Amino acid sequence: MASDTEKTEQSQKTEAMQPVDVHHAEVLGKSDLMNDALDGEQREHEMGVWEAAKLHPAACFWAFIMCFTIVMESFDMFLNTNFVALEQFQKTFGVETSPGSWTIPTKWQSALFQSGQCGAFIGVFLAGPITSKIGYRWTTILGLVLMNATIFISFFASSLEVMVIGQAFEGVPWGFFIANSPAYASEVVPIPLRAAVTATLQMSWSIGSIIVAGASFGYNDRLDKWAWKAPLALQWIFPLPLLILIFFAPESPWWLMRRGRKEEALRSLKRLGNESTEDAQKSLAMIERTIEIELQMDSAPTLLDLLKGTDLRRTIITCLMYASQNFAGNLIANQATYFFEQAGMSDSFSFKLNLITCCLQLCGNIFSWYLTSRFTRRGLYLGGLSVNIVFLFCLAIVASVPQNVHTNYAQACFGVIISVVFAATQGPISYTIIAETSSIRLRPLSTAVGRAAYYLTEIPMIYLSSRMLNTTGWDLAGKCGYVWGGTAVFCWVVAYFWLPELKGRSYRESDILFNRKTPAREFSKTIIDERDNE
Template identity: 55%
Template sequence: MSANDLSPSPRDQANPIDSKEKYAVEHIDDRNYKLEAEEAENKEQAMTVMQAVKAYPSACAWAFTMSSTIIMESYCLFLMGSFVALPAFRRKYGIPDGNNGYVLESAWQSALQVGGPLGALIGVFIAGPITSKIGYRYATISGLMLLNATIFIMFFANSLPVFFVSQIAEGIPWGIFIANAPAYCSEIVPMRLRAPATQVLQLFWAVGSIIVGGVTYVYQKDDGSSAWKVPTALQWMFPTPLAVLIFLAPESPWWLVRKGKLEQAARSIERLGRKSQVNGPEGVAMMRRVIEAESQENPSLIELFKGTDLRRTAIVCCIYAAQNLAGNLIANQAVFFFEQAGMDTDTAFALGLVTSALQAVFVMASWGLTTRFGRRPIYIWGTGFNVVMLIALGIAACFPKSTASSNAQASFGLIVSVMFTFAAAPISWVIIAETSAIRLRPLTTGVGRACYYIVNIPCIFLGSYMLNPTGANLGGKCGFVWGGTALFCLIAAYFFLPEMKGRSYREIDILFRRHVPARKFASTEIDISADE
């Protein structure tokens, strides 16, 4: 190809994507441009998982880095859940429970755990427009610096209302992280790595809970304020180092193409993979092919609820919301749940730590299953298994209180928590990342996560009320309630959840535009030359 062939064609000059920046990306005419796009897509389709890892080692590393921002939401969320079971914290801020102990009032227990999601609800709504404007990297770095500041509020809190405010303040950057991480990870890796790259998010969620479990287990016997101040201060370990790493990371090439920065997008692709195995111009051509099939207007929230995007938005919102309804609330309140099941404090904290460790192991085990069996079967069978376990938990709690009954409840609760992170939870991140349209992705993930918090907030109040001795005091009988909600999620997934394993973003767009039923996604064939 000669140097003269690199100048934009008349089509480029008329196209708002290309006219924004003169670029040195290979481009001849419509026919060759499309051939380059097809070639890039065929290469991704032909790759195995291991070939993709070898070709894109840097992409894997940067996805790993961005995913680690989720540690901070997990850490603080589980930290506040552990504080309600912490003896020193309950003596300081609780009321007598009638059994020579102390407990936080049910309303405050719920409020402290709902503060973070309230803040995150704000965060996810501002994340979409900010990310669309300045990119994933700078939006995430801004969130990290904001978190550094808001940790001070929690560290110096001396009353329950101030703790509540601190949780709202910290929740705002959480919303930015949780909206950006799955989208960024799915956009910087080749197709075969989309599942493991986004499932890493659930691994870091487990890592955050492991750190909390270890720290609170060590400090739960402390009688002073250090029992909660030291774990709180440890939050400062994460934001600054992560901000430095993310500053060095490449921007998502898909975001750069959306902004018309094609030369930068090609360089970003080459930074993400081995130069001998990736072709930046071909990758840009593939991305342009997808993006140019979409509207060229600036993305808006209204578009999420129009045409075929309405269906995609509904799937993302429902998958996010369902995370609260299939056992997740038991996992998030594991220590307090084990105490209410009859375990002593030491055993409850130890079981909470064991649960977190097992979750990390099972998240990694789920990567191979997703690659082999896809998304839909694992989500449906995993949720179905948890329905059975939750009902079994409720039945165990119906027996008179005894060691055997307590052990059975603790066992079923542990199984539900672990299986949730083996099937439904990690698969959810993959589905969320793949379902949204490229152009609307930051907005879709933001609105979807907002639905998570909208459902999460009342569920936290309900969950705390059901477990708290000053509330309904249901203990393991809450399994009947969560079993019912999980069954509803299972039925909805069977009818409406599509299978997108092995599909390029172009193919996914076409399947939605053709209004293909969810159960026929896997069997529908899409020609490589199709542009709808």
């Protein structure tokens, strides 16, 4: 008896010493726990979108709050692109190109747009290990504290050099937010709601762009430093309220179970909407089962695991989904005001049209909730990308003919349409695909590396985009559609052969499909038995 007690104590000590991924092998060996796991997974499969939303309103709320942290990256990204079109900012920091006309040199435009992304690139790599150690909740709180502090650098900047440094420091917490938001959102809601809640990431981008567009338009006529300082100061409205809310948010039950904190995971599930203890226990058993299946392949996760076995394929898909956002004309939306000016619109009308575009993008985001429930992930991604390929080449053709007021308006219209189509299809569904593709045990690391791929491709693409649009660069205006149309075609071909269909799949089923090395176009047709534990 004493020997058994010693063994139990030793086992508990060993488990406590494990940094992550505590084993739960009993769920695969005990019939009652296995039946609970089967019931929990079947229950999620049988739910409709609206039923799941009514049963899990708290989960939807907390997923949205976590995704809303992206509004800060969106706000700052769009703010910089509006600054280069803001007359007072041009006079303060730019060079005079002709009497009474100023512009920000191409190299400084690129530096302003790229510095934040460089900081975020560092942030996403820090986010993975930190999240694995302290969880989604505390990592996000840490990011919000850093965000509050780093805004001061940009606000008090008196030169472009300091402004660029400030943007780089602000980028680090952006990396925390974008790495954690899709992972957390997908883990706290049942299967039918994954697409809807992860799509709110794109909505947060639109909300940030609307606030920036409104602020830039409102302060555009000011003739002092507050024309650009006031919009910068608006960044402080986000971190503190979000920090307070997230402090009270439940931690992901999946993360808690990986740490062996079963009671806390059960409480988290109840807070997220499982009012019945019985239902919560079944969901917990489902989580245990999936985690144990993954742990049979390996133990504590590391970055190198992303490059091993079937996880390499999942990492490549995640990276491609993120990177493709920079190759399908979305950078036209990110530099909309400046693009409209180069397309021949007046400064004032460009700011107005940018605000309209941002509002239409938000409408597209909301419409994406219907599209994601109606169509497959793969179909929506390829379909939306196909539409934008057509419009990108149409934009380029219009910009290639002799220009007049009609062609100028046509270019502006195509720019708006491309932005809205992206906001309703490729943008939101990319985040859903990213959240569903990675394995549970590697999710914090996978989303971080995927976002790093986004920044690695965005940084040169921002330079290219600035070069194509700037009057001191190539001055292509709408002809940039030839470039973005060509890169979008490449993304479509790669997605056609590599992108699997994971709609309606549990994380267990996704693991099995990848482990079987199922071809991408066969994912939706493959039947997985409910008792398979591969």
